[in-house]
Amino acid sequence: MTDWIHCNSCYNLPRSGKNFSLTNCGHIYCSDCLSRCVRDRCMICGNSCRSILLSTEMNPSLQMYFLDPLIQLKTIQQIFEFQQNQQMRLMKFWRDQVEKISSFKDCFQKMERRLMNFKCDNATLREENQILRRKLVQNDLR
């Protein structure tokens, strides 16, 4: 994908075996043409400029300009998917926690209702018990 790299001055290609440099004004020079720039002044745009050798050791923020944009897009997509996946996991965890709490609440409410019923039953039994006792006492007195 870097078959477009050429010296912006003499139009030589990197396969000529020369070193190529990138200027901070955004121009690419072969080593021959770069050496002809007088007093660090770019022959193309006339700006005073610095240059760095095109190599794999270049700063990633500069290397980026020489990479296939489609591969860059794929990488961005992978980063996006990875982060989305992580976010989904965290969201699922919290959703599960909320469900657990609400099911615990349901369970607690059921137990509370059963306890109330039990209290009612207990009161009824006490009453019946008292009536029966009274009847027994009355029978004994006769």
Ligand SMILES: [Zn+2]
């Ligand atoms: Zn050149």
Ligand SMILES: [Zn+2]
């Ligand atoms: Zn320039």
